[in-house]
Amino acid sequence: MLIESLIVSISRDPFNPELNFQAATEYEKLGQTASAVSFYLRTAEYGYESHQDLVYLSLLRLASCFNDQNDRLATVSNSLLQAVAYQPHKAEAYFLLSEFHERQKNWQECYTFAAIGLGLDPKDYRLQFEKAVSGWWIGRAEESKELFQSLLKRKDLLPHYKKAIELNLDSI
Numbered sequence: 001m002l003i004e005s006l007i008v009s010i011s012r013d014p015f016n017p018e019l020n021f022q023a024a025t026e027y028e029k030l031g032q033t034a035s036a037v038s039f040y041l042r043t044a045e046y047g048y049e050s051h052q053d054l055v056y057l058s059l060l061r062l063a064s065c066f067n068d069q070n071d072r073l074a075t076v077s078n079s080l081l082q083a084v085a086y087q088p089h090k091a092e093a094y095f096l097l098s099e100f101h102e103r104q105k106n107w108q109e110c111y112t113f114a115a116i117g118l119g120l121d122p123k124d125y126r127l128q129f130e131k132a133v134s135g136w137w138i139g140r141a142e143e144s145k146e147l148f149q150s151l152l153k154r155k156d157l158l159p160h161y162k163k164a165i166e167l168n169l170d171s172i
Helices: 002-012 017-030 033-046 052-068 071-088 091-104 107-120 125-136 141-152 159-171
Strands: none
Touching: 002 017, 017 091, 033 052, 052 071, 052 091, 071 091, 091 107, 091 125, 107 125, 107 141, 125 141, 125 159, 141 159
16 A cells, blocks of 8 residues: 555656655565556656665665566666765775676676775775685785685674675685
8 A cells, every 4th residue: 555655746746756656665575566667767866966865765665676686687786886875985886896797707806996995994804805815816815815804703793794705704
């Protein structure tokens, strides 16, 4: 019922970035990514000057929606690069770009985006993890080991990161 009331509200105020973002997130929860994409795009367009945080989040969510649609790698990357260009001082898009490039085995790109993101948020262990993984593949084995060992000392690691770190250290 929530989506229906949102659509009615949007019909009365179609250029409202907040309503468009709410509709996008509701459609995404329903697994209707094509509709979600449409409303995230509307949010990015209508909120460009007034709702910077929603625009940034919309660009990140667009990347996620396109990723779920398979075989949309260029569009995923483009959405994330747009987020970086729009708010280059935020680390989240750098992490997502690093993770994206890790999945593609683009090790230098993975390392580069992780390093840039760490310059903005040096405490983000996800970025440290990406830098460690990619560092191994681009010939920075010692740095990689040191990063992994440092990460294992953290108390706030999610279990799947801890397991991945241990597996990586075992294979080095």
